[in-house]
Amino acid sequence: MPADARFVRVARAAAVACASLDDIGVEDLADLRLLVDEACHALLAIGSGDITIRMASADSGLAVSLRAPSGGAARWDDRRFDLLRTMAAVMCERADMGVSGATAWFEAETRRLDH
């Protein structure tokens, strides 16, 4: 995804489209949309280049990973990204974020519906 906020819409639509192929309730889809939106904006704020978004099938549901050049930041600013952290904790089965070398990353796994 180009480092341009106008493309966030494309990223979240793609994530939701992928997830909706799986057995995921609409409410979790709505959550995923909010989360991808927030994570993309966070990476646009701290990153300094294109964002790479990957989606893969995981045990619990859909695994979403976002990566961008960290632009020299050594870590995510806790205060600034507290909301993203909280959202991920509430919405996902598993989520983590950090900076490795020159890459800032965010990873989350959604919950598949249990019938």
Next chain:
Amino acid sequence: MNESRVEIESVEEQIRRYHRTQDRALRNQIVEDHRWLAVVSARQLARGSEPLDDLVQVAVIGVLKAVERFDPDYGVAFRTFASSTVRGELRRYYRDAGWSMRVPRRLKDLRYEIAAAVDVLHERLDRSPTIAEIADYLHLATDELQDCIAASSNYRTLPLDTTVDGEPTRSRDREAGWEDTVVDTMDDRHELVRMLTGLPERLRTIMVLRFVEEMNQSEIAAVIGISQVHVSRLLRTALTQLRAQAELRMVPS
């Protein structure tokens, strides 16, 4: 004799009979019997600038559509189904001008049908329905439904200083009561709550219920008396506003 049978027939049975016979007089009677629902919904969603009569007209069309589409076998009361259809019809009337990009009419229509379907299916399944289940219910291909979901992200977001989210709800008084209770009982030291102070009261409440109380969207919807789809939209508005506020704070550096 026949008359007494008609008298004890429930509206669900009447609709079943209408679908079988296509008797327009019967349909009109059912619509007329539920005109009160149109009036109530129109009053609840009235915004001041629109004449109430016009809104009632729109709402009556919603009742009519509900009679046409209602499936008595789904186990949801007609009244429940009709009120979500009527609200959808009114919202569409209000929102036609609110799209930031031209979206094909069919997709716009679908959006509201989806919202109504989500409500009905949620009640029926006692959980959030999947895309496949909604597609099945609306007799749509999953692809078509996905296109609609993608198009629905083209809604214009509200300006920063908007204090009302753009959609009136059923009971403002009831909501205001909730806002007071929830916000007063929150621990002020909670970092998230501190961040939310710049938000309008209503958005803050929904954010707190979702991310501090960890209620899911449909629980919040039930508590506040709006649809889950609306809760989702309000969460998005809140997040957009918070980001805009954060960006404003960043400007000097």
